[in-house]
Amino acid sequence: MIDYSAPDFWPILIQNVLQGLVQTLYMTGVALLVTIVIGLPLGILLVGTERRSFLERIGGSRGLSATINRILNFVVNLGRSVPFIILMIALIPFTRLVIGTFIGTTAAIVPLSVVAIPFFARMVEIAVREIDPGLIEAADSLGATRWQLVSKVLVPETAGALLLGLSTTVTSIINFSAMVGVVGGGGLGQVAYSYGYQRYSTAYIVVVIIVIFVIVMVVQILAGWAARRLAHRIPSTKSRTPLVAPPT
Amino acid sequence: MISLQHLHKTFSGASGAVRALDDVSIEVAERQIFGVVGQSGAGKSTLIRTVNLLERPDSGTVAVDGRDLLGLDAQGLRAARHDIGMVFQQFNLLQGRTARGNVELALEIAGVDRVERRRRAGEILDLVGLSSRADSYPAQLSGGQKQRVGIARALASNPKVLLSDEATSALDPETMRSILELIRTIRDELGLTVLLITHEMDVIKRICDSAALLESGRIVEQGRLADVITTPGSRLAADLFPLHDLPPDVSGTVVDITFSGGSADRPVIAQLARTHGFDVSILGAAIETIAGKQAGRTRLEIPGSGTAVDAAIADLRSQDLLVEVIHTPSRAAS
Ligand SMILES: Nc1ncnc2c1ncn2[C@@H]1O[C@H](COP(=O)(O)OP(=O)(O)O)[C@@H](O)[C@H]1O
Ligand SMILES: [Mg+2]
Numbered sequence: 001m002i003d004y005s006a007p008d009f010w011p012i013l014i015q016n017v018l019q020g021l022v023q024t025l026y027m028t029g030v031a032l033l034v035t036i037v038i039g040l041p042l043g044i045l046l047v048g049t050e051r052r053s054f055l056e057r058i059g060g061s062r063g064l065s066a067t068i069n070r071i072l073n074f075v076v077n078l079g080r081s082v083p084f085i086i087l088m089i090a091l092i093p094f095t096r097l098v099i100g101t102f103i104g105t106t107a108a109i110v111p112l113s114v115v116a117i118p119f120f121a122r123m124v125e126i127a128v129r130e131i132d133p134g135l136i137e138a139a140d141s142l143g144a145t146r147w148q149l150v151s152k153v154l155v156p157e158t159a160g161a162l163l164l165g166l167s168t169t170v171t172s173i174i175n176f177s178a179m180v181g182v183v184g185g186g187g188l189g190q191v192a193y194s195y196g197y198q199r200y201s202t203a204y205i206v207v208v209i210i211v212i213f214v215i216v217m218v219v220q221i222l223a224g225w226a227a228r229r230l231a232h233r234i235p236s237t238k239s240r241t242p243l244v245a246p247p248t
Numbered sequence: 249m250i251s252l253q254h255l256h257k258t259f260s261g262a263s264g265a266v267r268a269l270d271d272v273s274i275e276v277a278e279r280q281i282f283g284v285v286g287q288s289g290a291g292k293s294t295l296i297r298t299v300n301l302l303e304r305p306d307s308g309t310v311a312v313d314g315r316d317l318l319g320l321d322a323q324g325l326r327a328a329r330h331d332i333g334m335v336f337q338q339f340n341l342l343q344g345r346t347a348r349g350n351v352e353l354a355l356e357i358a359g360v361d362r363v364e365r366r367r368r369a370g371e372i373l374d375l376v377g378l379s380s381r382a383d384s385y386p387a388q389l390s391g392g393q394k395q396r397v398g399i400a401r402a403l404a405s406n407p408k409v410l411l412s413d414e415a416t417s418a419l420d421p422e423t424m425r426s427i428l429e430l431i432r433t434i435r436d437e438l439g440l441t442v443l444l445i446t447h448e449m450d451v452i453k454r455i456c457d458s459a460a461l462l463e464s465g466r467i468v469e470q471g472r473l474a475d476v477i478t479t480p481g482s483r484l485a486a487d488l489f490p491l492h493d494l495p496p497d498v499s500g501t502v503v504d505i506t507f508s509g510g511s512a513d514r515p516v517i518a519q520l521a522r523t524h525g526f527d528v529s530i531l532g533a534a535i536e537t538i539a540g541k542q543a544g545r546t547r548l549e550i551p552g553s554g555t556a557v558d559a560a561i562a563d564l565r566s567q568d569l570l571v572e573v574i575h576t577p578s579r580a581a582s
Contacts, residue, residue: 060322134340141300142357142405143329152353156344230344 017207020191023105027177031112039117043124046072054136079118084176087111108185116173123165127158160230167223171216249441250276255308257294268294270465281435281442283452286462292445296413300332313408330358333402337414339394341386347397348382354404376400392423412444428455449487453538459484473539477508478570489534489545500551502575508543524560526550553577
């Protein structure tokens with residue numbers, strides 16, 4: 001058992017938790033960046049390559065879009081259905097290829113990204129699917145390229161929904177990052193596991209839970225605030241009543 | 249300026265195939281305002297969307313300003329679309345951009361640089377009367393103001409042609425009038441050619457030079473309004489002059505007399521009474537300003553039938569009036 005009354009118990013706890021926190025933020029942050037960079041285009045492609053959608057003729061052929069759509073849907077479904085622990089193990093060769101090793105905090109970023117990308121891609125898909133087709137039509141009537149359509153219309157107009165999807169994604173990455181700790185990936189999960197579980201220290205468990213809770217709260221409050229700021233200009237397409245009363 | 253020839257378009261829906269366009273041909277001359285009117289589902293939107301190829305026809309040709317659009321590659325089509333502005337019933341503005349930002353979107357897409365974008369957006373917002381609301385978001389604008397932004401966006405890249413898909417249908421009558429006025433002003437000042445579609449005859453009456461009636465994907469009638477109203481049996485003309493249906497108990501001969509241009513102030517009723525000795529009664533009348541000119545249609549009942557009545561009608565026709573016999577009493581009744 002751990003001796004709570006030892007003079008250096010709390011300083012050591014704080015040091016351990018801080019180190020775990022830094023590792024968690026690092027893993028989550030980098031995994032999040034990778035997730036956005038890959039998941040955003042993936043989600044847009046998932047919607048766009050459908051029939052009668054804005055990318056239904058990639059390279060001038062409907063067949064190519066349909067094929068891409070089928071492949072992406074398969075990959076995303078696969079990524080979402082494999083349990084994380086199994087995914088982590090299955091990814092070991094790939095992780096070793098990319099990072100050089102499959103152990104440690106940096107190596108953990110690979111499975112974290114791989115699990116978060118399909119998750120976020122579905123969020124993006126839902127957001128983009130909700131967009132008013134009239135906006136796409138308007139951009140087309142102005143002679144927009146596909147890139148202009150995506151960068152100037154689709155992404156900015158769905159920014160609020162994308163942000164909320166992103167905050168859910170962050171929460172889930174933090175969740176999974178705790179599991180990475182169990183297999184030596186570091187982070188708050190590992191702190192809770194090696195001190196709280198293996199050495200029966202309730203204090204560690206409680207402190208780690210509080211810290212993670214605070215991170216998740218901060219992320220959600222920030223995302224909610226940002227989304228609301230956007231919503232001042234973006235009334236939901238369902239109700240046509242403006243959120244801001246028109247000045248008289 | 250806009251030439252659509254033999255357009256066909258069939259949609260295969262869940263409930264079988266729908267012929268949205270069935271051999272539709274339309275010519276819109278430069279600086280003309282051409283209106284296509286028809287009921288919901290007639291194929292109006294499909295038709296106007298073929299002009300900038302938002303919808304590709306199954307067959308037929310689409311030419312704008314002498315350019316065959318169906319022969320263009322993707323890049324050529326995008327360039328051609330910079331010359332064809334379009335406004336929509338639901339405005340289709342980006343909610344995340346201000347009025348100015350929405351206009352600038354068109355210029356960004358057209359590859360105009362930042363300084364010129366700013367200048368041009370200001371200029372065009374001024375033209376549509378929205379300078380004071382340039383920094384408002386669509387959610388802060390009224391329907392009429394939103395449509396002004398829509399028009400400004402459509403005009404930003406200096407198109408030659410403006411397409412309007414029910415641009416005034418979501419607006420109240422007064423706002424509708426002001427937007428139609430704006431479209432006419434723009435046509436006059438910028439020398440634009442306008443193709444608009446609507447389900448409201450009022451829109452045709454107010455600003456169109458020419459019109460076509462679309463029914464189940466077919467053009468039933470088309471022509472200059474000035475000609476249409478003096479065309480016997482014209483359905484467009486009948487819609488332009490809203491007269492009530494015949495009462496069930498008419499006993500005499502019923503005629504519709506259409507006055508237009510110079511004949512508008514002819515004392516027809518007095519003449520029928522004096523010269524032919526008929527006691528006519530007025531069943532209905534409509535006076536409208538059509539294509540900028542006064543025109544009217546009067547429905548008269550002349551008692552009896554036979555040679556005297558025929559002579560009176562022939563007399564009126566000889567004076568360049570359009571006279572259409574709507575009802576003749578049956579032999580048994582007379
Ligand atoms: N994308 C589509 N898929 C299937 N049917 C369509 C499509 N677009 C239009 N239609 C059908 O074509 C007909 C004409 O539609 P539309 O041009 O929108 O008529 P309007 O604008 O005159 O109301 C309607 O029967 C409509 O249901
Ligand atoms: Mg329509």
